[in-house]
């Protein structure tokens with residue numbers, strides 16, 4: 001069956017359909033990873049986007065449920081040069097084609113993805129319409145112009161209820177803006193007592209969980225779509241050590257008075273070089289973002305730039321000058337991509353321990369009853385659901 005991809009600038013690509021049939025609008029972006037397509041497909045930060053893989057052969061090692069980075073894929077379309085229908089790997093459970101069919105996602109193969117990527121690099125990210133219909137190009141263009149891009153993706157992908165991944169060490173509250181499983185995996189593997197909370201959790205509700213540290217997760221869309229999160233962060237800043245990743249990094253910046261802006265075509269792939277300004281060392285990082293913290297807006301805040309991108313000089317890491325808080329624009333949890341930056345999770349835990357030593361916390365029970373005395377909601381409101389229970393909103 002034929003599939004077509006129409007871009008806002010009028011470029012039309014005709015290829016072969018795979019996955020689901022139908023029609024879908026989204027922001028067309030490209031990812032330069034050679035492997036890792038299943039982590040890309042299941043990364044909630046791609047919610048609402050039509051993802052093009054620049055590596056020419058996709059699907060050759062199939063799909064393994066264990067490699068998912070969330071409960072389901074959230075992409076609005078998948079574009080590849082060549083799609084492998086017969087995966088060959090001992091871990092493969094099924095093909096990319098069946099995955100896309102299962103979740104109603106349209107795929108297009110057999111198009112010149114190099115040309116598509118050059119268009120995006122030249123023009124910037126664009127809206128696109130992916131279709132398996134026979135409608136005329138004029139009709140499709142009218143439809144493309146009329147369909148708005150998705151906003152408020154965070155509320156669609158965040159968990160709806162609190163859940164925990166128990167551990168015996170530091171209690172880390174992960175604010176789920178569309179968290180990749182890798183973040184939870186990295187914290188759990190270090191023994192952390194992880195409690196995952198919805199994106200709209202308030203500072204008061206977080207205090208009731210008596211955390212030792214707060215992890216602000218990655219997530220889709222414009223950080224300015226989540227103003228309540230920036231407010232919550234500004235309220236807990238200084239009270240608990242904070243570590244922000246990607247959207248979490250952008251939200252920490254907004255909470256501290258800095259600004260964010262959209263990049264022309266973003267950074268998506270597994271080989272983005274980042275320089276640590278303190279050591280001058282370069283790390284190869286995994287990235288997936290379309291927004292960035294505005295450089296000039298840092299002046300006048302209490303933030304300090306710790307890392308920059310070697311390719312375009314954009315901000316890649318921030319640290320608060322007074323409070324225990326730092327963040328990175330890239331993905332230390334990798335998945336997919338290099339694990340060079342996983343030491344940042346160790347730095348976070350070291351920061352929590354240092355913070356605790358400098359400011360010994362009240363015993364947990366005393367913290368909770370102190371919070372109750374301040375007239376906060378009854379404990380039931382924030383009680384964790386049973387272990388491993390996930391409640392993701394449908395697309």
Ligand SMILES: NC(=O)CC[C@H](N)C(=O)O
Nearest residue numbers: 218219221246247290291
């Ligand atoms: N991976 C992320 O957290 C992405 C952050 C944000 N949605 C952006 O595109 O910049």
